Amino acid sequence: MLYHLLYPLHTQISAFNVFRYITFRSIYAGLTALLICFFIGPWVIRKLQALQIGQYIQQDGPQTHHDKAGTPTMGGTLVISSVVISTLLWTDLTNFYVWITLLATVGFSIIGFIDDYLMLIKKRNKGLTARGKFASQALLALLIGFLLYIFPNFDTHLTIPLLKNVSPDLGWGYILFAAVVIVGTSNAVNLTDGLDGLAIGPMIIAAVTYMVFAYVTGHFKIAEYLQLSFVAGSGEITIFCGALAGAGLGFLWFNTYPAQVFMGDVGSLSLGAALGSVAVITKQEILLVLVGGLFVLEALSVIFQVGYFKMTKGRRIFRMAPLHHHFELKGWPEPKVIVRFWIISIMLALISLSTLKLR
Numbered sequence: 275m276l277y278h279l280l281y282p283l284h285t286q287i288s289a290f291n292v293f294r295y296i297t298f299r300s301i302y303a304g305l306t307a308l309l310i311c312f313f314i315g316p317w318v319i320r321k322l323q324a325l326q327i328g329q330y331i332q333q334d335g336p337q338t339h340h341d342k343a344g345t346p347t348m349g350g351t352l353v354i355s356s357v358v359i360s361t362l363l364w365t366d367l368t369n370f371y372v373w374i375t376l377l378a379t380v381g382f383s384i385i386g387f388i389d390d391y392l393m394l395i396k397k398r399n400k401g402l403t404a405r406g407k408f409a410s411q412a413l414l415a416l417l418i419g420f421l422l423y424i425f426p427n428f429d430t431h432l433t434i435p436l437l438k439n440v441s442p443d444l445g446w447g448y449i450l451f452a453a454v455v456i457v458g459t460s461n462a463v464n465l466t467d468g469l470d471g472l473a474i475g476p477m478i479i480a481a482v483t484y485m486v487f488a489y490v491t492g493h494f495k496i497a498e499y500l501q502l503s504f505v506a507g508s509g510e511i512t513i514f515c516g517a518l519a520g521a522g523l524g525f526l527w528f529n530t531y532p533a534q535v536f537m538g539d540v541g542s543l544s545l546g547a548a549l550g551s552v553a554v555i556t557k558q559e560i561l562l563v564l565v566g567g568l569f570v571l572e573a574l575s576v577i578f579q580v581g582y583f584k585m586t587k588g589r590r591i592f593r594m595a596p597l598h599h600h601f602e603l604k605g606w607p608e609p610k611v612i613v614r615f616w617i618i619s620i621m622l623a624l625i626s627l628s629t630l631k632l633r
Contacts (some may be wrong), residue, residue: 484558
């Protein structure tokens with residue numbers, strides 16, 4: 275909105291020429307989202323408390339979590355609102371990819387909101403059924419994959435990290451592949467959201483990493499130099515990633531240990547879907563396994579735990595899944611688990627960025 279209002283005035287006022295630069299708008303999109311969270315956050319927390327929307331703690335979880343019962347949740351509404359408002363303010367709203375990322379973010383936030391609403395307000399024990407939640411996620415992700423597939427400028431070739439000459443064309447199969455990436459990332463972030471600040475920290479790191487990927491893949495000369503797939507128009511997604519990172523920092527102010535508010539499914543599902551859609555648009559889908567490696571480890575720990583439990587009729591690999599609970603039960607204080615997992619996320623992000631030159 276600001277881009278459309280102010281950039282056309284650069285012919286009369288040269289200072290407005292800065293709005294043409296993606297880097298400038300990305301920085302201020304991040305700051306805008308952060309400030310929205312920072313100033314609106316206390317009001318949102320008070321509102322959630324007044325509505326008695328408090329966290330439900332499962333009885334089979336770690337005993338140290340029981341004192342968190344009643345902490346306001348559904349704080350993801352604050353994050354998503356900040357991202358959407360900031361994106362609308364600072365991006366070129368004629369850009370197709372901007373609307374795709376917003377569709378993924380808002381669409382999955384609605385699914386998460388319904389799940390939280392049924393569980394926390396309507397007191398339905400598990401919220402949406404697993405089948406209903408997955409079906410709604412899959413349908414929305416397939417729609418996003420289809421819209422990308424029919425978009426004239428989008429390429430269905432798959433980028434393989436480290437292998438510059440290997441780029442298979444998935445054709446219509448790319449619709450299914452994109453859906454798997456988006457749904458998988460959404461649920462992986464959701465599983466990671468179990469400790470104060472644990473999910474939002476790596477989310478900020480991943481958003482900053484994909485800011486770099488979006489910028490270089492949307493810049494023809496840089497993409498050509500680095501031998502990356504050039505995606506015309508994807509540069510605007512840098513601004514969306516900036517808003518994600520800024521909103522994450524703003525939310526972390528209130529979500530850091532001991533948390534004043536939790537994000538709930540409305541936040542974790544939508545942030546994961548946003549990250550997955552950005553990975554698909556920037557043609558860095560496979561590299562998301564490394565950038566979001568912590569999310570992958572958390573999801574795999576659940577899959578392996580459940581599978582092994584069924585195969586061995588009651589035996590476990592971990593003391594408890596997801597993985598962060600395993601380390602809690604080993605005696606690690608919650609802040610230590612959180613910070614060490616953040617450190618791992620930073621290491622994985624740096625390795626991911628190094629692949630830009632390893633081709």
